[in-house]
Amino acid sequence: MTLPTTPPAPAPAPTPMGKGTLSRQLVLRTTALVALVTVALSMFTALASFQILQQQLDSRLESAIERPAFRSRPGSTGTNTGTDEQTSPGDPGGSGLIRVDATLGQDAAGNLVVTLYRDPTRPDSISRATVVQLLAAVANRVNAAPFTVRVNGGGLYRVQVRTDANSVTTMVGLPYSEVTSPMTSQLVMAGLLTIGAVVLSYVAARRVVETSLRPLTRLAATANQVSNLPLESGEGLVPIRVAPQDANPASEVGQVGLAFNHMLDNVENALAVRHRSETKVRQFVADASHELRNPLASIRGYAELTRRGSEELPEDAAHALGRIEAESERMSALVQDLLLLARLDSEPTLDLQPTDVTELVLNAVSDARAASSERTWGLDLPEDPVTARADAHRLHQVVANLLANARTHTPPGTRVETTLRAEGGWAVISVTDNGPGVPEEIRDSVFERFTRADSSRVRQAGGSSTGLGLAIVSAVVNAHGGQVLLDSAPGHTTFSIRIPLA
Ligand SMILES: Nc1ncnc2c1ncn2[C@@H]1O[C@H](COP(=O)(O)OP(=O)(O)O)[C@@H](O)[C@H]1O
Ligand SMILES: [Mg+2]
Known part of the structure; x- marks a missing residue:
């Protein structure tokens, strides 16, 4: 047991943006929200532009396939073997347009009969082999809505195939990259914008949160000061x-x-x-x-x-x-x-002077010896004198109280050992007896006023019990800036006090 008790240490102040802090949560949540909104917006915009781009491409296919110039073109009736190429005069379809007027079938020799018109501005935009592949891929989708086809080595194409009243089949195709490449750049832009927005919102949220929570930090500091x-x-x-x-x-x-x-x-x-x-x-x-x-x-x-x-x-x-x-x-x-x-x-009006504790303890023990010859009074003093900053009169009273307790609360024949030592800046006096020990029910409150065990034992021993002796010990020692400790069990009870050395 140690007196006096110290108040519990206040909780350490949390580090700004440390784990579990409000600022960290606010900043992370704000940033996550901004990221979520930005990503959702980008996705929505991307989807909308994808649909617009694809519709534009499809309407270009539509207008190209309807163009009568191609319908009347000769050579589309399957007299050629293999693939015949011509340059489309004045093709308004725009870059990358391929146009194939073809009889989707084979001639007697088993060759596919195709007439191919090419975009005059991009003569290399499509190879003959690609056209053959396209035709093979679209054979069963004549008169369907525009659709997308992958051509080996040629990428994706958006294609529409239609057969007119004369059973002339016309296929119009545009490279799908007209949709995909603007989409790719738009997605890259959106990604960059998202990253930028996240970084910016993190920095801004951190600043705002730190500024607005600063009064709270000051409040916590004040509360900590008060708690101390x-x-x-x-x-x-x-x-x-x-x-x-x-x-x-x-x-x-x-x-x-x-x-x-x-x-x-x-x-x-x-x-x-x-x-x-x-x-x-x-x-x-x-x-x-x-x-x-x-x-x-x-x-x-x-x-x-x-x-x-x-x-x-x-x-x-x-x-x-x-x-x-x-x-x-x-x-x-x-x-x-x-x-x-x-x-x-x-x-506490103590008269603190350098006091020879050795002599003081010696005197107190000889007084006790004189008061009760029925107990054995041992004394263990160090070789060098011990001098403490103490009020000699009060300190004597403290030691006398402890010795009186060892006399009045133990049976005759008890051995009482008093020791003094200097230890780490303290003079430590302890009084140990092999009596019955401080009763367990009062052990925790023994230094409080009027705490005493059933007084019948004391009466038998002829002493007078007030329950104030140890309260005085504790008050005097605390006024010296020292400590009192009790370690008690049946057969071994030690009261020790420590007061600062001079
Ligand atoms: N050396 C001891 N051995 C056993 N009990 C003790 C001892 N010293 C104190 N006590 C117990 O602590 C109680 C309080 O002691 P104290 O404050 O000195 O009051 P008092 O001696 O007047 O009863 C005592 O009544 C006794 O029960
Ligand atoms: Mg007493």
Whole structure:
């Protein structure tokens, strides 16, 4: 057990954009949303342009296939063997147009009969072999809607085939790249735009989020400062407030800041009220103890006078007188302890001087030895003297209290070992006994006022138990800036105190 207890450390401030932070989530979500919207828009635009481009291509096919110039062209009636080529005069179909007026069939020698007109501006746009392939591919799709065909080595073609009343079949084809190449560049553009939008939105969202969350970070810093204030003692002043610019009710964070300031005002008021009432109670206890001392002294004086004045007292009167003396002595001790605790509470008026702890411990143990010869009193002192910054009178009282406990709360024959050592800037005094140990039910609260075990044992031992001895030990040691520790089990109980070396 260690006294005093320290408040829990405040949570460490989160790093900006660290895992789990609000800023990180806001930035990532905003960026993801922008990415999603951009991609969806690009897809929609791409689909629309694809349909427009394909419709344009199809209407060009339509107008080309309807052009009468081709219908009346000679040589389309299947007199040629193999593929015959002519240049289409004034082809209005645009670049890449192929036009085949063909009898889809074979001549006697088994050759395909085809008349091919080529785009005069792009004479190499299509090879004879491609046309043959196209015709083979489209043979069963005559009079159907325009469709797309893959030609080995020649890419994709958009093709329409139609047979007129004279059973002349006309095929018109345009390279599908007129749709695919603008689509490719549009998709590349859309991709670049998406990446750009994502990067831009990430940077912008980060800036905006960081700027708008900065007041929140300052608020957290203020809360952390407040949580580090030692509010459990002192007058309960809370000198920290959220800065006015962060407590402006116009913004959400400002409202939190304002509420936080109101809460701090409230806490400060409550602490001040508590401090005032505590001071009053302390003052009352100190005054009462002080006032009780004189009547108690009188009672003891009169008792003593009565005993001395009359030689022969009746037996029951002598017994009653003995009880009066014993109880008034106990009450005097109690009043003295209360007064001391009240003084230590209000302002620890210690007279801190370099004190020879070795001598102090030696004296305390010899006093204990004199008080009880039924116990074995061991002493272990270091070779070099130990000097601590202490109030010699109070420290003596502390050691005497521990030794008195080892005497009153253990059976005769107990061995009590007192050791002193200097250790890491501290003078450490420990009192160990092999008695029954501090009862488990009071072990955690043994340093609190009026904590004591069932007093019948003490009465038997002839001591007077107030339950204030260890409270005084704890208060005095804490006022020295030291610590008290208890380690107790049946057969081995150690109280150790440490106070700073001089
Ligand atoms: N050395 C010890 N061995 C066993 N019990 C102890 C010892 N020291 C203290 N205690 C227990 O702790 C209680 C509180 O001690 P203390 O504050 O000194 O009050 P008091 O001695 O007046 O009872 C005691 O009543 C006793 O039960
Ligand atoms: Mg005691």
